[in-house]
Amino acid sequence: MMAYRRERKVKKGGKRSGTSVSDRDGIIALKDLTKKFGNNVVLDNISLTIEKGKTTVVIGPSGCGKTVLIKHLIVLLRPSSGEVYFKKRRIDNLDEHELNKVRTRYGFLFQAGALFDSLSVAENITFPIRQHYKIKDWSEVEELVKTKLAMVGLDGFQNFYPANLSGGQRKRVALARAIALNPEVVLYDEPTTGLDPIRADVINELILKLQRELGVTSVAVTHDMTSAYKIADRIIMLHHGKIIADGNAEHIRNHPHPVVQQFINGQVNEDDLAVLRASGTIFQAQFLPRDFEE
Numbered sequence: 001m002m003a004y005r006r007e008r009k010v011k012k013g014g015k016r017s018g019t020s021v022s023d024r025d026g027i028i029a030l031k032d033l034t035k036k037f038g039n040n041v042v043l044d045n046i047s048l049t050i051e052k053g054k055t056t057v058v059i060g061p062s063g064c065g066k067t068v069l070i071k072h073l074i075v076l077l078r079p080s081s082g083e084v085y086f087k088k089r090r091i092d093n094l095d096e097h098e099l100n101k102v103r104t105r106y107g108f109l110f111q112a113g114a115l116f117d118s119l120s121v122a123e124n125i126t127f128p129i130r131q132h133y134k135i136k137d138w139s140e141v142e143e144l145v146k147t148k149l150a151m152v153g154l155d156g157f158q159n160f161y162p163a164n165l166s167g168g169q170r171k172r173v174a175l176a177r178a179i180a181l182n183p184e185v186v187l188y189d190e191p192t193t194g195l196d197p198i199r200a201d202v203i204n205e206l207i208l209k210l211q212r213e214l215g216v217t218s219v220a221v222t223h224d225m226t227s228a229y230k231i232a233d234r235i236i237m238l239h240h241g242k243i244i245a246d247g248n249a250e251h252i253r254n255h256p257h258p259v260v261q262q263f264i265n266g267q268v269n270e271d272d273l274a275v276l277r278a279s280g281t282i283f284q285a286q287f288l289p290r291d292f293e294e
């Protein structure tokens with residue numbers, strides 16, 4: 001059997017419990033991970049175990065290190081100190097060649113996760129396959145593209161080019177590409193950003209479907225709390241390089257930390273206000289009602 005047809009057993013009836021988190025079924029682990037860029041400490045001694053078959057959502061304000069965090073899960077960034085494990089094997093110290101083999105177990109949908117404009121939908125989806133394997137049987141690959149597109153509701157769009165798709169359709173094709181190699185783990189960076197609520201919800205449903213039907217482990221970064229509450233078994237909030245909240249939706253909703261409450265309720269926090277005040281934009285940009293009167 002060809003490697004890209006790797007199938008996995010999926011436990012049936014594994015209803016999401018959304019309850020407490022244990023280390024038992026960890027598929028990825030970060031251990032005492034610190035990431036600095038110059039003097040900027042973005043992740044400050046973080047330890048985290050990602051549970052197999054669950055959806056973990058990472059939230060936090062812009063610039064807090066969410067993208068940096070998920071890039072470490074697949075070692076697209078190397079830690080300044082600390083370790084990364086995939087299935088108990090240390091991976092942060094592997095060379096690129098070895099890492100690329102590990103990366104075939106992952107699918108990812110990145111923030112700027114654009115499709116290749118010059119490639120058709122089908123070519124975009126086969127891209128990761130061609131990157132890692134020599135294809136001998138094209139009919140098998142065609143079948144695979146069809147299956148993946150059907151999963152995201154876009155079978156029939158094989159010969160379209162990205163320019164002729166809507167934003168939501170492009171995300172769905174990117175998702176089909178992310179699952180082309182039947183990954184065990186899918187990483188999503190802002191999967192619903194820029195989509196209207198209905199299209200965003202289609203993506204949420206697809207993430208849930210992948211978990212239910214393929215048993216994938218998902219890690220998603222998002223600002224979108226509607227999406228977070230819908231898809232997450234577990235929500236983690238990052239703030240100043242640390243995890244300040246960690247638990248299911250209920251736990252996060254009722255979290256006593258004011259920064260968590262401000263974030264989930266979409267309020268501007270004091271740090272942001274200080275920056276805005278310092279740059280003078282709040283007051284200078286303000287208009288009085290009479291500015292609009294005739």
Ligand SMILES: Nc1ncnc2c1ncn2[C@@H]1O[C@H](COP(=O)(O)OP(=O)(O)OP(=O)(O)O)[C@@H](O)[C@H]1O
Nearest residue numbers: 037040042060061062063064065066067068069111
């Ligand atoms: N390659 C890099 N070199 C230097 N600094 C970086 C690099 N990548 C990220 N940073 C810094 O790390 C911090 C966290 O960035 P990151 O992209 O993880 O934020 P984020 O939480 O994903 O924000 P957003 O919600 O806006 O996507 C920022 O201060 C950013 O400037």
Ligand SMILES: [Mg+2]
Nearest residue numbers: 066067111189
């Ligand atoms: Mg980001």
